[in-house]
Every structure is written in C-alpha cells, then in structure tokens.
Amino acid sequence: MTPSSPAPPARHRTTVGSWLHSAGSWIRSAPGTYIWLAALFVTTVIIHQMSPDFEEDFLRQRSTNIHELTEDPVRVLFASAFWIDGGHWLPYAFLYTVFHAPAERWLGTLRWLAVVLLAHVLATLASEGVLAWAIRHGHVAPSAADTLDVGVSYALAGVVAVLTYHVPPPWRFVYLFAVLVIYGLPLITGRSFTDLGHFTAVLIGLACYPLVRSRQGTRTPVPQ
Numbered sequence: 001m002t003p004s005s006p007a008p009p010a011r012h013r014t015t016v017g018s019w020l021h022s023a024g025s026w027i028r029s030a031p032g033t034y035i036w037l038a039a040l041f042v043t044t045v046i047i048h049q050m051s052p053d054f055e056e057d058f059l060r061q062r063s064t065n066i067h068e069l070t071e072d073p074v075r076v077l078f079a080s081a082f083w084i085d086g087g088h089w090l091p092y093a094f095l096y097t098v099f100h101a102p103a104e105r106w107l108g109t110l111r112w113l114a115v116v117l118l119a120h121v122l123a124t125l126a127s128e129g130v131l132a133w134a135i136r137h138g139h140v141a142p143s144a145a146d147t148l149d150v151g152v153s154y155a156l157a158g159v160v161a162v163l164t165y166h167v168p169p170p171w172r173f174v175y176l177f178a179v180l181v182i183y184g185l186p187l188i189t190g191r192s193f194t195d196l197g198h199f200t201a202v203l204i205g206l207a208c209y210p211l212v213r214s215r216q217g218t219r220t221p222v223p224q
Helices: 008-028 031-048 052-060 066-071 073-082 090-107 109-136 142-146 153-166 171-189 193-207 209-215
Strands: none
Touching: 008 031, 031 052, 031 073, 031 090, 031 109, 066 073, 066 109, 066 142, 073 109, 090 109, 090 153, 109 142, 109 153, 109 193, 109 209, 153 171, 153 193, 153 209, 171 193
C-alpha cells in the first residue's frame, strides 16, 4: 500500500493561525483606530437600511454645515465623525489600516487622537467659516448653509500629513510633495469648501510637529 500523504492540512492550519495571530496583534496595537473603524462599520450598516430620502435627512442633522454648527456645534462635530456619506466602508478600512493604524502605533493613542481631533475640528471650522463669508458676500447661494457634510476625511488628511515626520529622509520630502499635490490640486481646480477643508487639515497635521517631535527617530514597535 502507498502510505497516505502527511501534513499539508496541518501546515495550512499553522499558516492560517499565524496570520490570524499577526492580524490580531496589529489590531491590538492600534485600538483607537479599529474601535473607530468598527463604529463606522455599524453606522454604515444602519445607513444601508434607510431609504434614500430618510438617509439624506438623517445625515443632514448630523452634518457639520453652517446651520447645524450654529445650532449645536459640539454635537455635530462629534456625530459627523461616525458616519460615512455614500455608505462605502471597505475603502476606509484600507485607508485606516495604511495611515491611521501606523500613526497611532508610532505616536501612541493619545497623541494620535489629538491630531485627529485638531484636524477634524479646526479644518471643519475653517472651511465652514470661509463658506459663511462667501454666502454673506453673495458669492455662494444661501442654501449652501444647509449642505450635507459628514465624514472622516479631514481627520484622515491630518493624519496622512503628520506621518510625514515618520518617513525617513530623503523619502520624507517625496512623501510630503505627494501629499501636497494630492490635496492641493483639487483646491486649485475645484475650489470647493471641502477641498479647502482637506488642505487645511493637511496644514494642521504638519503643524502638529510639537506633538511628534519626541517620537522622531523612534521605530514603530512590531506587534507580537
């Protein structure tokens, strides 16, 4: 008789187990990133259960537009960071893993969160302030004060920018140039208030150097 083939299934189980262990270690090393991402998954599932008309009205009440900021700024600044307009979660799962998670592992959760909050809040206030000025001077229709504006992209832009200080020279300057082009070109060509918000968030991320100065030269620990 021909002996039965040994062990490939066992090796396969070992490989899968090792991969799961590595993924779990990575997630545990950036808890803030993945708790936020899990919350976005839940809210995205909720959005998919809504009718289009109800969804628009629901998100508008959690939008950081001029009207809602005037009524209850703290509520909408917080709420807007937990909803994705358009309902596509997977691209954000990728972007959070590529940018937020490395930033949190490098800076630590509290400093990473400080960058996130500064970029989200200040970029929102800056862009909506410019929009309010444009409405007041007749450059934009008054209806723009009730524009739908939710999402996490300002915080993401700030974190993308602050990672510049984690990239070793000379690649740091290549990375910075790419970030400025990616966020600067839409501002030049489109000149919308969201383009302004994204570029402002990039500048805020770069201005967070005092928060990251003590971490420069520090290697990101490898999850075990």
